[in-house]
Amino acid sequence: MFVELAHFPGPGPVVLGELTGRAEIAVSGQGAIDAIHLLDAVLLAHPAAVVVPGDAARISVSDRDRVLVQLHVATFGSRIAGDSRCRKCDARFDFDFDLDELVSRLSPDQPHPAASDGWIDGADGSRFRLPTGEDELAAAGLGAEAASNVIALRCLPEGAPPDEAARVEERVQALAPLVDMTLDACCPECRTANPLAFSIERYFLSSIRAERRHLLREIHQIA
Numbered sequence: 001m002f003v004e005l006a007h008f009p010g011p012g013p014v015v016l017g018e019l020t021g022r023a024e025i026a027v028s029g030q031g032a033i034d035a036i037h038l039l040d041a042v043l044l045a046h047p048a049a050v051v052v053p054g055d056a057a058r059i060s061v062s063d064r065d066r067v068l069v070q071l072h073v074a075t076f077g078s079r080i081a082g083d084s085r086c087r088k089c090d091a092r093f094d095f096d097f098d099l100d101e102l103v104s105r106l107s108p109d110q111p112h113p114a115a116s117d118g119w120i121d122g123a124d125g126s127r128f129r130l131p132t133g134e135d136e137l138a139a140a141g142l143g144a145e146a147a148s149n150v151i152a153l154r155c156l157p158e159g160a161p162p163d164e165a166a167r168v169e170e171r172v173q174a175l176a177p178l179v180d181m182t183l184d185a186c187c188p189e190c191r192t193a194n195p196l197a198f199s200i201e202r203y204f205l206s207s208i209r210a211e212r213r214h215l216l217r218e219i220h221q222i223a
Contacts, residue, residue, distance in 0.1 A: 003070045005050060006108075007060040007130050007176060008118035012050035014059070014067060016042050019075050019208075030205040032136040035064060038208070042071070057133035062108075062176030064133065065200050069103055069179060072204045080203070086187035087194055095185040095196065106177045119157075120175075128168040129155050130176050 002013040016039075023041035027034045039056035043049075051059055059067070072078075081096040114120045118129045135154045139147035152165035155172070179200040184193045 001070065001074060002048075003067050005059065005063045006066075007063055008114050009050050009058050010063065013046075013048055014051045015044040015046040015049045016067070016071065016074075017044045018042070019071060024208050024211060027205055027208045030202045030209070032061075032133060032201070033140060034205050035068065035201050036133045036137070038071075038205070039064065039067060057137055060130040060132050060176060061136065062130060062178055065179040066103065068200050068204050069099060072200065072207070073099060076207060080198070084185060084194060084196060086190060086192055088192040089187060089190040091187060091189040093185070093187050093189065097183070099200075102183075103179060106179065108175055108177055122168075122171055124167075124171075126164065126168055126171065127157050127160075128172065130172055131155050 001016045003016060004013050005011060019042060023038055026037045026041045036056045039059070040054055043051065043053040043056060045052050056064075078098050078100045079096055080099050080102075081094065083092055083094050085092050114129070119127060120129060121127050131151050131154075135151045136147075138154060139150040142150060149165070152169060153160075156164055156168060179198075181198060183196045183198055185196050186193055
């Protein structure tokens with residue numbers, strides 16, 4: 001399966017193989033490190049590919065989300081279903097939505113052309129690059145706020161003023177939105193809107209871990 005990357009090290013495709021038992025076993029959590037390990041396990045070498053196996057951390061976080069979307073669709077389908085409890089009447093209710101349709105509504109701004117090393121010169125005079133898995137790995141083990149600061153600083157030129165980080169963060173989100181958002185689900189009992197947090201990274205990796213439990217059970221039965 002070919003999936004196009006919109007940003008550096010693209011534009012261009014990555015080539016993905018099937019989600020095998022080996023790839024499933026590589027997933028032990030539901031964060032960036034696990035997502036990178038999973039992609040490295042399914043990436044295939046190909047003359048047209050802009051990222052090869054072992055280099056998944058070079059992919060921008062935004063592009064990685066979209067690769068995970070395509071893996072989810074190929075593995076489990078496009079329909080996302082679950083249940084929640086109403087914040088007002090406490091009734092449990094089911095929800096579902098189409099993943100492809102959700103992603104199609106995420107319309108990023110047209111990016112400014114990136115230099116060969118991934119740096120982008122904004123129309124407002126800012127200079128930055130999009131965060132990648134390498135930046136997330138550099139911030140691994142830190143608290144959320146500290147990790148966010150480390151990633152933001154790595155995506156700015158050396159010597160950039162401290163207040164530049166917040167401005168660039170907004171620009172990054174506009175250029176390369178993540179599939180990580182809050183959705184509204186309506187309770188059928190009292191019609192109250194309930195916020196539902198959805199992240200393709202957390203959801204897909206959790207699905208892989210659930211699938212892995214079945215895999216290990218089957219291996220045990222065969223043995």
